[in-house]
Amino acid sequence: MASFSKKERQRSRYRQLGLIGQGQFGRVFCAVHRQTGQLVALKNLERQRFPTHKFLRELRFLLTLQHENIVTCQALEHTATGRYLVMDYCEGGTLRSLLNEDHRLHPAQSLKLVADMLAGLEHAHSQGIVHCDIKPENILLSVERWGWTARISDFGIARLRQELAESPSGGGNTGSPAYMAPERFYGQYSPAADLYSVGILLFELLAGYRPFSGTPTELMSAHLNRPLVLPDSIPAVFHPLLSKALQKLAARRFSNAGEMWRSLVQSATDYGLGNLNWDGRCPQGSLCESRSMTISPALPTVSPVQPLKLLPWRSRSVMTLEQPTTALAIAPSRGTPLFQPFPERVETYRASGDRVSFQTHLTEVWPSPLADVDPPAAVQLPQPIRALQVRPQGCFAIAAQAIYLLDVPPSDANQPWRCQTIAQTEQDCLVAIEAAGRWLAIAAPSGDGAAGSLTLRSLPDGAALGQHPTSLWTAPNPIPLPVPADHRRQLLYVAALDGRHLVLVSQILRGNTHLETWLEVFNRRGDRLGCLTLPVRLGHITAASDPYRLVACDADDPNALLMIDLKPFRVVRLGVEIVPKLLAAANWGYVLASAAGDLLLLDDLGQPVGRFQGPASPVAIALFATTGILLATQTEAQSQLHLLNLKEMDTDLMF
Numbered sequence: 001m002a003s004f005s006k007k008e009r010q011r012s013r014y015r016q017l018g019l020i021g022q023g024q025f026g027r028v029f030c031a032v033h034r035q036t037g038q039l040v041a042l043k044n045l046e047r048q049r050f051p052t053h054k055f056l057r058e059l060r061f062l063l064t065l066q067h068e069n070i071v072t073c074q075a076l077e078h079t080a081t082g083r084y085l086v087m088d089y090c091e092g093g094t095l096r097s098l099l100n101e102d103h104r105l106h107p108a109q110s111l112k113l114v115a116d117m118l119a120g121l122e123h124a125h126s127q128g129i130v131h132c133d134i135k136p137e138n139i140l141l142s143v144e145r146w147g148w149t150a151r152i153s154d155f156g157i158a159r160l161r162q163e164l165a166e167s168p169s170g171g172g173n174t175g176s177p178a179y180m181a182p183e184r185f186y187g188q189y190s191p192a193a194d195l196y197s198v199g200i201l202l203f204e205l206l207a208g209y210r211p212f213s214g215t216p217t218e219l220m221s222a223h224l225n226r227p228l229v230l231p232d233s234i235p236a237v238f239h240p241l242l243s244k245a246l247q248k249l250a251a252r253r254f255s256n257a258g259e260m261w262r263s264l265v266q267s268a269t270d271y272g273l274g275n276l277n278w279d280g281r282c283p284q285g286s287l288c289e290s291r292s293m294t295i296s297p298a299l300p301t302v303s304p305v306q307p308l309k310l311l312p313w314r315s316r317s318v319m320t321l322e323q324p325t326t327a328l329a330i331a332p333s334r335g336t337p338l339f340q341p342f343p344e345r346v347e348t349y350r351a352s353g354d355r356v357s358f359q360t361h362l363t364e365v366w367p368s369p370l371a372d373v374d375p376p377a378a379v380q381l382p383q384p385i386r387a388l389q390v391r392p393q394g395c396f397a398i399a400a401q402a403i404y405l406l407d408v409p410p411s412d413a414n415q416p417w418r419c420q421t422i423a424q425t426e427q428d429c430l431v432a433i434e435a436a437g438r439w440l441a442i443a444a445p446s447g448d449g450a451a452g453s454l455t456l457r458s459l460p461d462g463a464a465l466g467q468h469p470t471s472l473w474t475a476p477n478p479i480p481l482p483v484p485a486d487h488r489r490q491l492l493y494v495a496a497l498d499g500r501h502l503v504l505v506s507q508i509l510r511g512n513t514h515l516e517t518w519l520e521v522f523n524r525r526g527d528r529l530g531c532l533t534l535p536v537r538l539g540h541i542t543a544a545s546d547p548y549r550l551v552a553c554d555a556d557d558p559n560a561l562l563m564i565d566l567k568p569f570r571v572v573r574l575g576v577e578i579v580p581k582l583l584a585a586a587n588w589g590y591v592l593a594s595a596a597g598d599l600l601l602l603d604d605l606g607q608p609v610g611r612f613q614g615p616a617s618p619v620a621i622a623l624f625a626t627t628g629i630l631l632a633t634q635t636e637a638q639s640q641l642h643l644l645n646l647k648e649m650d651t652d653l654m655f
Ligand SMILES: Nc1ncnc2c1ncn2[C@@H]1O[C@H](COP(=O)(O)OP(=O)(O)OP(=O)(O)O)[C@@H](O)[C@H]1O
Pocket: 020, 021, 022, 023, 024, 025, 026, 027, 028, 041, 043, 071, 087, 088, 089, 090, 091, 093, 094, 137, 138, 140, 153, 154, 156
């Protein structure tokens, strides 16, 4: 991966989290300010490709423009070998990437994004600046609790209205033909040309395609001469708005962005989206009018474009159990080649309340119940078990206020199954155990429930662990997890990201009101390396097999799933067809299960690749090898364990 040179790194006030893009003038990095922890985008403007006069020009525009719907420039960073614009960071990517996904935005979201763009343009135009290149690639997104905020970026070819007045056709015709107003092909720029581009974008958002397509020459001819055809798929209430925005003659379009904004609000209200909170604020007088809009919590954000058809469910084997399952884990089978897609044997750990059992099953015995080969083992623990994590030392059984380690089960059925208490806490805690079993992290709320603490401990290998007294594992020096005064922290999730880092996810509240979600990264010494914040309220969270990626349900939108990359910070919101109750990550993607038993498979980019109607009421899921799934279900009548081999199902996955 590209990175700063050593010299640059030494001098920069920012620590880079990763490369996020490459424009024609240089690379863009996601970075964090070393002192304040603020997240920024550093846009490297290479001297050879971006001459100083162009650089100063873009900088002049950016410094003039300070608006919530414009990606503003905060500072200039000069290091030994480069110069960077320090920009607001937009973790939601570009509108182009959102449009490219296989998802349809709810019309309310599309309208909100267009309203945001118009608010940003109104500000730019009021400062005498015409953007000249409005297109989805130049609209960046910040993730909000109920959708996104659009922010206009890239004022690289922007023009001052004054310059245009002095030289009305001297601007050249650079830009993107698909979004260019007719007069732009003659080099004429005006605010009305920006509004035409917004009209094309609104058309694209509502219809799913653009009004004109083809080669640049065909596009020019279409923008200039071809009449606009508004399809039935665009609700009729938006037709007058689009017809006016896409007039061939600039003088017939909206006279300014504010007028188009008001027409959009009226059309949205007529369409029945009156429950949108169209909040027209005017903080600094009419010229700097800021218009922001929030979306009602009742509306979904995204939905899949093509619902997947249900594929036949081919459970390999079903086992009826006597007790309900509360947690499930699979050990890598001894003697199984590492990359075998579906092993002959599978060793399962299953918790049922405070009882943990171990069994080995042969997977090929179809359709009869799973066969036992190694002696099963079981142990009663002092507290009910909520999670099981298998590591080289054995299986860690995690209760609300204790962690136990179950040794690898004995091969002789007469031997007892050894178990020891690793840690005990006074409050209900969250636990992460590093993949190789080298350390564990315990996050626990403080006594008053407002803040919390984090305890990190090395874990010796299994043999040495047995010789340590339990007291070694109770925390002598926990790391405080503070919150600002009057705020409250609710711990949601902790996971090891790699051998040296972990992430702690907390919801920050004031009273009972959600403020934001914190994603704090610590190293294994307990140093807090940074904190990423998200306005979204997260539900179920799991770590993906890609390091530094979390996948989470959106607690406010039951059909949305968030893929959160921490390094660099990127958040993608996907619409899913089911309301996930269980979520598990595989090395090829994700498995989601609904309470009704719908099973949805997503690939690693979040695209749906299979959907099955499985058994209802899943309670625990464990993935093994490449294609194996073990699913525990619990109905009033019975508890069952279902074994699947995805290779035998008609998914779009290539195993
Ligand atoms: N402020 C930002 N926050 C988050 N991502 C950004 C930001 N600015 C740019 N990016 C990402 O970096 C990529 C490159 O951006 P950049 O503005 O350099 O180039 P561009 O818009 O693709 O083209 P151009 O070379 O015409 O400017 C963008 O596509 C976007 O994904």
